[in-house]
Amino acid sequence: MGEKISLFKEDGRRTDGRALDELRPIKIKVGVLSNAQGSAYIEQGKNKILAAVYGPKEALPKHISLPDRCILRCRYHMAPFSTPERKNPAPSRREIELSMILRNALESLVMTSLFPRTVIDIFIEVLQADGGTRCAGLTAAVLALADAGIPLKGLAAACAVGKAEGKVIVDLNDLEDKYGEADMPIAYNPTLDGITLLQMDGIMSKEEIEQALSLAITATQKIHKMQVDALKERFSFSRREV
Amino acid sequence: MGEKISLFKEDGRRTDGRALDELRPIKIKVGVLSNAQGSAYIEQGKNKILAAVYGPKEALPKHISLPDRCILRCRYHMAPFSTPERKNPAPSRREIELSMILRNALESLVMTSLFPRTVIDIFIEVLQADGGTRCAGLTAAVLALADAGIPLKGLAAACAVGKAEGKVIVDLNDLEDKYGEADMPIAYNPTLDGITLLQMDGIMSKEEIEQALSLAITATQKIHKMQVDALKERFSFSRREV
Amino acid sequence: MGEKISLFKEDGRRTDGRALDELRPIKIKVGVLSNAQGSAYIEQGKNKILAAVYGPKEALPKHISLPDRCILRCRYHMAPFSTPERKNPAPSRREIELSMILRNALESLVMTSLFPRTVIDIFIEVLQADGGTRCAGLTAAVLALADAGIPLKGLAAACAVGKAEGKVIVDLNDLEDKYGEADMPIAYNPTLDGITLLQMDGIMSKEEIEQALSLAITATQKIHKMQVDALKERFSFSRREV
Amino acid sequence: MSITEQRPIISKLEKQELFRFLAEGRRVDGRSLLQYRNLSVQLGYIEKAEGSALVELGNTKVLAAVKVGVALPFADTPNEGILIVNAELVPLASPVFEPGPPSEESISLARYVDRSIRESKTIDLSSLCIVPGRSVYSLYIDLYILDYDGNLIDASVIASVNALSTTMLPKYSLEGQNIKKLDEYFKLELKDYPVSLTYAFFGDKYVVDPCLNEEYASDFTVSMTVKSDDRFCAIQKNGGGMLSPRSFLDLLEKSITLGKELRRVAYSQIVKK
């Protein structure tokens, strides 16, 4: 939030031509990898993200297993070339935090008690980053779980909402993320009316957050529809490609 | 031992006004933490040190356990803010050595054969350092063991002795440690007349070491009395505070 | 391959006076360490390399063991003082690769199915490096295995061949390794007529490689004879010294 | 890899009791649902650090200390000081804390506290520049968890802000190309007094300032940091389970009210009247 950059054009539209509540173009494919039990690929703006699921499988070493349910392991990772400056491939503090946040969100969706003493591994690889990677990553990871045939309480779709130059906006791109005033990633399950992932940083008043939440629910409902379509396509065609 | 600094005032007293064989003010409290099985806190000069004990508990993974006695694990650690320059929280070579030296000293006190196949964890955290931290840490750790109800062959108290400007002195502060000629930390059990911890660096003649040892025995006996008093207070009041 | 350095003298001999197909002086001793089950020491030019073998012994933790054969663990390591600039003792990427390459080569020689569920540890320490350390290390490691009494399908000896100023040469020294055009380390078992280790970098034509291979076979046969002699000496005298 | 944590098991009896109390609008330790535990703040606990505070929130003890240094600024903010927050879950505080590199819990805690201070602009980082592009102040906040009975986040934010409020920075003079440390100091000025409020959820019920047993028994927690002007600067849901949008909106409202109260208690020694 250093230098002065204008995030809106004269016609009131955003730098990429979107309206305040408009999502970036989204492309989703399910079942894109040959070895993973389940996989999904998402493009959202210039984000390119792969998610893969292995399991449920025996939890080893045994002391990590739980007698009454399966455990989840989750890695959110950014490719070294996903960012403007090359990123060290070792996990950063940010990646460690997001791996936890995403695991928590997925944990609330998986019917873990069906698979005691097992583990499910979820890998989210950001190949190219353009703002909102944790949300797009979650949207893909949920589909990879479904593709792996793991029983879920429902899908969840995620989208960041936030504030830029005083206006509440949806699906922040890189520029808006960097120079805007607030960023609030939300994952929402429309069937159960539940928020599974919630973070915020930046500054927003109570009223602004209320407005942002309402936009987030609408946006994630749209993405949820795309998730359902991608699953349908997957199970009718079974095409596999990145 | 670089620049020239005077460690004695004109009246022959040390920079902090002490006589050659005088201890710094010491404050000891036992039972200061709510989760640890045993704990103790010591202030000696500007040293502020916490010790905590967990165990005996099952030794895991099993291959670390011993069939005939309990094992000890010990960590001596300095808080990043305990030193003039911020210290990296990762263990330094010095901290690794002292953890071993302190474990060895405590190992000679604990009746380890009473608890086969178990482990006792001892944590010593230096919150503020002012010379002689390993000694003050040991004095506190012994009390934390006693507070945890672990049978000991006896208490041990520790104190550094050393040499500054040719004079043998007791309980070196930071300045004397840095600019003095020798530093000899000693832990002593008065009941069994045994030295459990002994190191020396700097230069001393045989005669100087003899004199220093004699001063150390007197000093540790004084501290031993304070240990006993702190334990009595603990078991009459059971107050818990740092 | 930066600056211009002449690798041949006017008489056509190499900088150290050798002919194109001439090995450096080699000194081999078997059984030089007291604790290892088997050990060997080699000097080849200014290379000084120790190899030691421990095992077969129970493979722990159990999950690394194999039900039908023993596993090998191998560490190729350079002493910090073995190179012109002090080397960090932590394993470099090069050392990790060579540990694998050497393990693979040794794996083809050991009768692993005789010792199911066990592990053999092989340590190769380069005390002084002078070009061709992986080859000399392999020559020594094979002897350490034999010294440990581990049944082998045969010995293997190793030697680098390569190209310098257009000429195919044998047993490259440090200078030739650095400024020459190609380096091809080969380990060869003359009894079974088999190559167990093969790498190449630099540039050679098919014809040059054919010529180099032929030289390598002759050279390794010579080294093989020295291996046999060293084993004979070991089992007649049983001297132990570096 | 983040891995499902193994929470210590609370006995069924304890859990039943906890829920029975909640159903009646009460808590096991006698508090009401939206009541904080006793809070005490001891300023300047570590004399050798440039700033420090020891905070006790019930049995939870957090020591925050500020070390000041001089560093090269980041390339994209050549005129701003550097703020780094680090948290250590010291193993003497709890049997579940283990020695070793920072765990995901400690990283997540440090990053939340960092956001709470940075986004609220509690410190004006542009006032911490010595020579633009060359030398700026670096503030290292180390959070040391000494005793662990739940709600580390709220205690850590309070400890950090209090520690910052006591921080004295050395002055520097520019001598040719180099800077020289003077024997003069100035007080770090605080621009805001943020507080974090953490709620633990049990089905559709929630309590503020959960103690450890409540954290273990809960579905998840939500933390919110409120600035002095009642705006929010950090929010985070931790743990599995689903938060209903309705409850989220409730929390926003509650946090503004509770925040005012907590701020008064937490910063009573340092806020200018």
Next chain:
Amino acid sequence: MSITEQRPIISKLEKQELFRFLAEGRRVDGRSLLQYRNLSVQLGYIEKAEGSALVELGNTKVLAAVKVGVALPFADTPNEGILIVNAELVPLASPVFEPGPPSEESISLARYVDRSIRESKTIDLSSLCIVPGRSVYSLYIDLYILDYDGNLIDASVIASVNALSTTMLPKYSLEGQNIKKLDEYFKLELKDYPVSLTYAFFGDKYVVDPCLNEEYASDFTVSMTVKSDDRFCAIQKNGGGMLSPRSFLDLLEKSITLGKELRRVAYSQIVKK
């Protein structure tokens, strides 16, 4: 410590079938012994990297991306740019890939690709100097294995060379002591088009471009990198077992022939006609 790897067990039936086919000069997936799988190359897959290519060789998928930076040159090559190759066996590609620091497999892969490019002088590093002794271009090639069905080496060499061929480097101007990035770019020029050929051995039989099951069932593999002028710039035997000198000489001959063919397919989009 390098440790004997635990290969996933292929069922006896699968293995028998594989050998039965080989005995008849065939392969389970219908290929002939010296036939490559289908190869597709997608240039510029990562728009934000300075160069990139996604290669699919059968079910093996390798993404190579080039990041360009400016660095201090190495002391012994003050006039040369820096080339670093890194390979990540991304855990989503295979159940045998694990998160963590680079494994010996990934290091060995990266080093082989590095040698293939460096020794073939595919890039003229001396053309990547900005200010001698002070500033040179650094090229980081990151190999990302996304799906793993054997023969990573050949796919990675092809991906790297294709990614390099798309690489655009920013121009710099010298302003006094400092360099300044301009908004102009130039294309990295390739001097060679090396290909690696990997063979898996089963007794005295061998196949090219092994798929994963073939790799697991084989005694060892041999990789050879051939330059455009049919000379070799890297060779490596991987795995146990013994290679007869006779077979080695055979491979040299085969690789020259197969290399020409593979080069044509692999670099069809980038080689100047």
Next chain:
Amino acid sequence: MSITEQRPIISKLEKQELFRFLAEGRRVDGRSLLQYRNLSVQLGYIEKAEGSALVELGNTKVLAAVKVGVALPFADTPNEGILIVNAELVPLASPVFEPGPPSEESISLARYVDRSIRESKTIDLSSLCIVPGRSVYSLYIDLYILDYDGNLIDASVIASVNALSTTMLPKYSLEGQNIKKLDEYFKLELKDYPVSLTYAFFGDKYVVDPCLNEEYASDFTVSMTVKSDDRFCAIQKNGGGMLSPRSFLDLLEKSITLGKELRRVAYSQIVKK
């Protein structure tokens, strides 16, 4: 975390024999209680290092090598060279040594040797300054334990001092702002010849220069480093058990006598007559 070490078990028979011998004032290997094993020193073993020595003390083999470099001095000692001691318990020396980062044993060994050399002022670090505050010599002593049969400390001190005595340092000339390495060398001068004496205790009995079995069977060891002028510069008790003040005083006396003898043997090739 330092953890109780798991010493290999010595058979009861061996232990009984050891104690029976001790009771008679003898040792299993025929030595008297205060007798050292055979000591041999080979100077200059590593030609490529600036200094080196291989020491054999019975079956214990320690190689010490000195590498010389140029470094920035520490801020608080701008006119002094840098001395660093590192010890590697090389896994080929013993089944109890494992590859990996330095263990507490190797760190403790290196630090004891460092103190012995530094505190005795064996090297005048102020003579190792090239340009005050900018360039000083750095001496890296690497201790390489090649065969392990007890008493690493005494062997390592002897190896280090011998290696230092053979060390040749390159000369540098100052050219403007930079220094230039000349093709001339000078010999590092030693100011003292410290020896360490290590005792293993069995109840109230002790022996000097314990072999490995004696170390394993002992209660603890005490090491003392004595300077040429009979003063002490390092002492350390290692292991559990209690040392009586009386025994400590005994050791001081014994060490002065034994030290003279050991020094004569250990440094026979290097001490000026």
